[in-house]
Amino acid sequence: xxxxxxxxxAGCTVSGLRVALTGRGLDVVDEINLELRxxxxxxxVGESGSGKTTAGTALLAYARRGAFIERGTVAFEGVDxxxxxxxxxxxxxxxxxxxxxxxxxxxxxxxxxxxxxxxELLELHGIGTxxxxxxxxxxxxxxxxxxxxDEFLARYPHQLSGGQVQRVALAMAFLPRPxxxxxxxxxxxxxxxxxxxxxxxxGELCRSHRVAALYVTHDLxxxxxxxxxxxxMYAGRIIELGPRDAMFRHPAHPYTRALLDAIPHLSRARAxxxxxxxxxxxxxxxxxxxxxxxxxxxxxxxxxxxPPDVQVGPDHTAKCLRVGEIxxxxxxxxxxxxxxxxxxxxxxxxxEDLRVFYGHKEVVHGVSFxxxxxxxxxxVGESGSGKTTxxxxxxxxxxxxxxxxxxEGRPLGKGSRSRVSEDRKRIQYIFQNPYLSLNPRLTIQxxxxxxxxxxxxxxxxxxxxxxxxxxEAVALGPTVLNLQTNRLSGGExxxxxxxxxxxxxPDLLVCDxxxxxxxxxxxxxxxxxxxxxxxxxxxxxxxxxHNLALVRSIAARVQVLNAGxxxxxxFVVEVxxxxxxxxxxxxxSNSPTVA
Amino acid sequence: MNxxxxxxLRRIGNQRRLVTGLVITVVIALMAIVGPWLAPYGENDIVxxxxxxxxxxxxxxxxxxxVWSRVLDGGGSILLISVLATLLGMVVGIMIGVVAAYIxxxxxxxxxxxNDVALAFPQILLAxxxxxxxxxxxxxxxxxxxxxxxxxxxxxxSRGVALGIVSRDYxxxxxxxxxxxxxxxxxxVLPNMNAPLLAEAGLRLTYSIGMVAGIGFLGFATNPxxxxxxxxxxxxxxxxxxxxxxxLAPVIVIGIFTVGTNLMADGIAQLAGRGD
Numbered sequence: 012x013x014x015x016x017x018x019x020x021a022g023c024t025v026s027g028l029r030v031a032l033t034g035r036g037l038d039v040v041d042e043i044n045l046e047l048r049x050x051x052x053x054x055x056v057g058e059s060g061s062g063k064t065t066a067g068t069a070l071l072a073y074a075r076r077g078a079f080i081e082r083g084t085v086a087f088e089g090v091d092x093x094x095x096x097x098x099x100x101x102x103x104x105x106x107x108x109x110x111x112x113x114x115x116x117x118x119x120x121x122x123x124x125x126x127x128x129x130x131e132l133l134e135l136h137g138i139g140t141x142x143x144x145x146x147x148x149x150x151x152x153x154x155x156x157x158x159x160x161d162e163f164l165a166r167y168p169h170q171l172s173g174g175q176v177q178r179v180a181l182a183m184a185f186l187p188r189p190x191x192x193x194x195x196x197x198x199x200x201x202x203x204x205x206x207x208x209x210x211x212x213x214g215e216l217c218r219s220h221r222v223a224a225l226y227v228t229h230d231l232x233x234x235x236x237x238x239x240x241x242x243x244m245y246a247g248r249i250i251e252l253g254p255r256d257a258m259f260r261h262p263a264h265p266y267t268r269a270l271l272d273a274i275p276h277l278s279r280a281r282a283x284x285x286x287x288x289x290x291x292x293x294x295x296x297x298x299x300x301x302x303x304x305x306x307x308x309x310x311x312x313x314x315x316x317x318p319p320d321v322q323v324g325p326d327h328t329a330k331c332l333r334v335g336e337i338x339x340x341x342x343x344x345x346x347x348x349x350x351x352x353x354x355x356x357x358x359x360x361x362x363e364d365l366r367v368f369y370g371h372k373e374v375v376h377g378v379s380f381x382x383x384x385x386x387x388x389x390x391v392g393e394s395g396s397g398k399t400t401x402x403x404x405x406x407x408x409x410x411x412x413x414x415x416x417x418x419e420g421r422p423l424g425k426g427s428r429s430r431v432s433e434d435r436k437r438i439q440y441i442f443q444n445p446y447l448s449l450n451p452r453l454t455i456q457x458x459x460x461x462x463x464x465x466x467x468x469x470x471x472x473x474x475x476x477x478x479x480x481x482x483e484a485v486a487l488g489p490t491v492l493n494l495q496t497n498r499l500s501g502g503e504x505x506x507x508x509x510x511x512x513x514x515x516x517p518d519l520l521v522c523d524x525x526x527x528x529x530x531x532x533x534x535x536x537x538x539x540x541x542x543x544x545x546x547x548x549x550x551x552x553x554x555x556x557h558n559l560a561l562v563r564s565i566a567a568r569v570q571v572l573n574a575g576x577x578x579x580x581x582f583v584v585e586v587x588x589x590x591x592x593x594x595x596x597x598x599x600s601n602s603p604t605v606a
Numbered sequence: 607m608n609x610x611x612x613x614x615l616r617r618i619g620n621q622r623r624l625v626t627g628l629v630i631t632v633v634i635a636l637m638a639i640v641g642p643w644l645a646p647y648g649e650n651d652i653v654x655x656x657x658x659x660x661x662x663x664x665x666x667x668x669x670x671x672x673v674w675s676r677v678l679d680g681g682g683s684i685l686l687i688s689v690l691a692t693l694l695g696m697v698v699g700i701m702i703g704v705v706a707a708y709i710x711x712x713x714x715x716x717x718x719x720x721n722d723v724a725l726a727f728p729q730i731l732l733a734x735x736x737x738x739x740x741x742x743x744x745x746x747x748x749x750x751x752x753x754x755x756x757x758x759x760x761x762x763x764s765r766g767v768a769l770g771i772v773s774r775d776y777x778x779x780x781x782x783x784x785x786x787x788x789x790x791x792x793x794x795v796l797p798n799m800n801a802p803l804l805a806e807a808g809l810r811l812t813y814s815i816g817m818v819a820g821i822g823f824l825g826f827a828t829n830p831x832x833x834x835x836x837x838x839x840x841x842x843x844x845x846x847x848x849x850x851x852x853x854l855a856p857v858i859v860i861g862i863f864t865v866g867t868n869l870m871a872d873g874i875a876q877l878a879g880r881g882d
Binding site for chain 1: 774775776778779781782783784785793794797798
């Protein structure tokens with residue numbers, strides 16, 4: 012890419028950036044070198060704790076409480092932004108370097124109408140006359156695909172949908188015509204179709220207004236959709252940086268490769284693999300290459316020598332000593348085949364004409380499907396589709412429903428208390444958020460052994476042995492036995508939750524979005540674990556998710572839900588490859604994916 | 607589950623508010639417990655003329671008894687009654703609040719509206735009503751009355767705390783497993799309410815002392831002749847300008863103790879607010 016002089020002027024170059032914790036001198040991020048070019052979106056990807064948000068906000072010369080920008084420069088229009096006094100920095104923030112937060116709902120004032128808020132922004136910066144401001148506000152809304160009529164301008168933020176709020180935030184970020192834009196996970200929490208629209212809007216605006224954008228996210232699939240270049244962060248460093256296609260076809264760093272191995276594809280079923288261990292936080296990061304303790308290609312020198320940036324291709328660098336020695340990588344590594352639609356099915360759970368109510372409101376309108384032995388059935392849909400509601404009815408957590416739930420020929424009672432102990436034991440529910448589903452006052456052993464005691468499966472030392480066995484089955488090991496859950500990471504907690512479910516020796520696991528609160532590398536290992544359990548213990552699963560790509564890798568059958576109705580169902584290969592319903596097609600076309 | 611691990615102790619040590627409160631509370635409590643042995647005179651010994659500076663350093667009271675000795679003697683009963691009353695109020699209140707929050711629905715509505723009615727009734731009035739009706743109030747009556755008058759207030763707080771916990775997934779999870787309701791409350795809900803309830807207990811103890819002292823002041827102490835901080839204030843109030851120590855000494859001790867327990871309660875609340 013050749014740069015004209017004007018372009019160089021407009022971009023933004025970060026060099027040698029280091030943000031450290033106040034007082035302790037530990038780095039949160041270090042050695043960040045990144046060039047943002049006009050009209051280009053750079054995706055900054057990393058797992059939680061990698062420092063991606065810290066690096067992103069440092070572009071605005073901002074560090075969260077307890078951290079400070081220790082050294083480095085952010086060159087913008089010929090000046091170092093980080094060296095500016097705060098009065099001048101304030102002029103630049105929002106005007107020239109703008110920021111779009113993750114939760115736009117928190118950024119808009121709920122008591123002020125949309126139109127007024129946008130105009131207020133222009134007033135604050137003293138742009139134009141009253142009429143011009145209003146005209147600009149309308150133009151800004153049109154740009155992001157929102158209506159610009161008076162009715163819309165007069166709405167309050169709570170009268171907009173999540174996607175609309177995010178687009179208002181985008182319109183406000185773009186209005187002062189910034190040169191640099193930092194987007195911090197702006198589509199996290201949005202449904203896929205809304206996310207698709209927002210991503211498209213961001214891409215178009217950045218390109219048409221020649222904005223240099225930094226898109227911070229944990230989602231590789233989103234990056235593959237929107238970014239021109241991709242920077243991968245790990246433990247506070249950018250470990251690989253390159254053009255998107257090169258990054259996804261020929262990733263050079265072992266971490267990038269491991270991440271790509273962990274994410275599911277929409278077009279193929281894959282055997283997902285996770286990355287062992289966890290992302291180390293500041294102060295726990297190893298010396299030498301930060302990834303050395305989890306890397307499958309590690310050598311002794313990786314532990315002592317901090318790897319420099321190595322050129323691996325045009326515009327493509329990686330921080331790894333062993334670049335070129337570790338062979339090539341193929342995106343199709345780990346592909347497997349979909350479940351054959353011709354396999355015979357031994358039904359254990361059937362759902363007939365299920366109608367669910369919250370109070371007097373019917374939210375699920377007559378859904379029927381079934382689950383066979385050792386089969387994973389996915390319930391897919393956007394928020395409000397009723398997928399979690401259905402799973403809660405199956406798990407006995409929601410009582411207001413009509414219809415038939417039959418488990419191995421026996422009808423199931425409405426709530427868990429009206430079911431026989433045998434049914435409660437054989438159907439186990441795993442929750443979405445492992446931070447809420449484990450009692451913080453109990454030890455892991457107490458948590459996992461409780462179902463055994465309750466159902467009379469094991470007692471005393473026998474129960475303890477079983478707990479150790481189960482913890483090993485979920486790859487945790489006996490060292491965590493006497494810990495409380497606050498000592499564990501999210502992925503480890505979810506494993507404990509799975510172990511607790513397994514302790515009851517169930518035949519059906521109801522999994523409610525159990526990987527959505529976790530990093531992709533952890534998701535990969537959880538999915539691998541579930542697949543193993545399904546094969547070895549013949550456990551069936553009802554898997555609730557919004558992620559179609561994940562469905563492809565984990566499920567045999569899929570039920571697509573929209574607004575409480577089943578719109579399409581069948582074997583995964585049929586539904587995803589030859590969708591028949593309009594809604595399924597729309598979901599598929601909006602789902603971001605790497606392949 | 608060990609609360610007193612070295613790490614926890616260090617965290618408590620870093621809480622200056624908590625430590626100060628703890629020290630004050632312990633010192634006053636010790637004074638009330640071992641006071642009777644340290645007192646230079648007996649509680650009913652006449653050591654001089656009334657309201658003079660005879661006797662030990664705080665002078666004499668309305669009958670010529672030694673004020674300092676009576677201060678040392680008069681704490682035990684008031685502290686014991688206050689602590690017991692607080693315990694009673696906490697237990698009853700927590701039971702009401704947690705059950706209401708856990709069961710929910712119309713039962714919750716009913717219990718809490720009745721609770722509101724009880725709250726509208728002035729705390730000390732009920733106590734006085736009953737105490738005036740009986741001839742000679744015994745100590746357990748005061749415990750009962752003060753404790754019961756705390757219960758609605760504790761119930762409100764504990765229901766609020768429990769509401770945030772009963773909707774958590776681990777409670778739902780225990781329900782789905784079919785745990786008995788009692789066990790869900792005892793094992794899943796209550797242990798997670800520790801910190802806010804401890805803070806509430808500290809506050810209630812403060813109020814208890816005030817109330818028990820107040821009842822003593824109004825002349826409803828169990829033993830009219832015995833030394834009692836609350837009663838002392840009443841007995842000696844006539845000579846406030848001549849011999850103020852008869853009133854001031856018990857007031858100061860009660861005041862310091864109240865500050866101590868309050869600081870402790872605040873400290874616990876702060877510690878809890880920062881995350882367990």
